[in-house]
Structures are given as C-alpha cells and as structure tokens.
Amino acid sequence: xxxxVAIVTGAAQGIGLAVARRLAEDGFRVFALDRDAIVMDExxxxxxxxxxxxxxxxxxxxxxxxxxxxxxxGRVDVAVCAAGAYWPKRFDELDADDFRxxxxxxxIGVFILAQEAARRRGAGGRIVPIASRGALGGTxxxxxxxxxxxxxxxxxxxxxxxxxxxx
Numbered sequence: 340x341x342x343x344v345a346i347v348t349g350a351a352q353g354i355g356l357a358v359a360r361r362l363a364e365d366g367f368r369v370f371a372l373d374r375d376a377i378v379m380d381e382x383x384x385x386x387x388x389x390x391x392x393x394x395x396x397x398x399x400x401x402x403x404x405x406x407x408x409x410x411x412x413g414r415v416d417v418a419v420c421a422a423g424a425y426w427p428k429r430f431d432e433l434d435a436d437d438f439r440x441x442x443x444x445x446x447i448g449v450f451i452l453a454q455e456a457a458r459r460r461g462a463g464g465r466i467v468p469i470a471s472r473g474a475l476g477g478t479x480x481x482x483x484x485x486x487x488x489x490x491x492x493x494x495x496x497x498x499x500x501x502x503x504x505x506x
Contacts, residue, residue, distance in 0.1 A: 340370045342391065343410050348399050349422030350451055351378040354469060358419050363390035370412045372397040372405075373422065399448030402455070409455055418456030420449040420468040430481040438482045445486035446493065453497060466501075468494050 345362045349355030350371035359371045359381070368391040370418040371382045375396070382394025393411070397404045399422045409415060428437055449468045456466050473480065474487035 342366055343416035344368045344370070344414050345417040345419065345457065346370045346372065346409065346412060346415055346452065347419045347421060348397070348448065349420075350470075351375040351381055353421075355419070355421035356381055358421055358434045359392065360385060362417065362419075363388075367391075367417065368412075369393070370395065370408060372399070372408055374398045399452060400443045402451050405451050409459055414461065415456045415459045416464050418452055418460070418464075418466045420452045420466070422448050422471065423435055424500050425480065425483050427480055428482065433482055439487070441482045441486050442489070445483070446489045449490050450475070450493060453493075457497075457501060466497070470494065479488065491494075497500075 343366075345367040347355055347362065347369060349358040350359040352374035352375070355373065359369050363369045363385050369385070371378050371392055371394045373396065377398060379394040381457040382392045395411075397408050399405065420430050422444060424441050453466050453468055456464070460466070468490055470490040471487040473484055474491050478485055
C-alpha cells in the first residue's frame with residue numbers, strides 16, 4: 340500500500356518543521372514547502388534519517404507554485420497550512436503594506452493551500468490550517484491578530500461547507 344501524502348507549508352522551521360518531521364516519522368510521504376531555501380536542508384536531513392521527504396522553495400501566496408507542488412505530490416491526504424509571518428509593530432506605526440503582507444501570508448496562503456488541497460483530497464483527506472491563540476488579541480501586533488482571527492473564521496466556514504458536501 341502506498342504511504343499517505345502530506346503537504347506542509349512553513350516547513351523550514353517552527354511548527355511547520357515539527358509537523359513535517361512527525362508526519363515523516365509516522366510514515367507519510369511528505370512534501371515540505373517553504374519560501375526559505377533552508378527547507379531543502381531540513382528535507383535532506385529527514386531523508387538522511389530514512390524518511391520520504393521532498394523539499395521545495397514555494398511562496399504560499401503564489402497559487403501557481405502551490406498547484407505545481409501539489410501536482411508533483413500526485414495526491415493529498417493531509418495538508419498542513421503552517422506557513423506564517425510575524426513582525427512586531429505597533430498599531431499606530433503600521434502601514435497598509437504591513438497589513439496587506441501579513442494578510443497575504445497568514446490568511447491568503449492558508450486559503451490557497453486549503454482550497455487546492457480540498458480539490459485534490461480523497462475520502463478521509465484532512466486539511467489542517469494553523470491559527471494561533473494570538474487570534475484572541477494582544478498588543479503590538481494588531482496585524483497578526485487580525486490575520487489569525489481571519490484564519491479562525493475561514494476554518495469554521497470551510498469546515499461547515501466541506502462537511503455539508505460529504506453528508
């Protein structure tokens with residue numbers, strides 16, 4: 340039987356890397372995606388440990404790049420949307436470009452991978468968007484809070500819609 344295929348964004352570090360490593364250890368064929376080329380080193384290290392991991396440098400806001408990566412994977416059993424951006428900046432210092440960029444990565448990047456994975460997943464396929472307790476609020480990072488709160492809303496709406504099709 341072929342191993343299940345997992346796509347993980349943000350796989351060069353942090354939560355994304357930990358998830359990619361765990362899925363590989365659990366026998367998944369992992370496609371580790373990140374905009375940082377270090378993802379290639381991390382994928383190579385996991386392969387060196389005997390795991391089936393392919394790394395690719397991909398910007399999660401680039402739908403064509405995500406589509407190409409998913410096409411290479413062939414199928415999607417699990418998609419983990421772990422890519423995210425954060426930089427501290429006070430609300431009164433933010434400009435529209437700061438706000439737009441964090442929304443592009445933290446929300447639109449999740450949307451693109453989740454939507455493309457939903458189109459390809461088979462029965463039992465899972466989509467796992469990563470939000471943050473930061474969605475509950477805080478100071479010094481209004482742009483981050485807004486982006487993660489939007490992910491929570493997207494996840495709720497997406498889950499309801501996808502479940503209603505399966506019933």
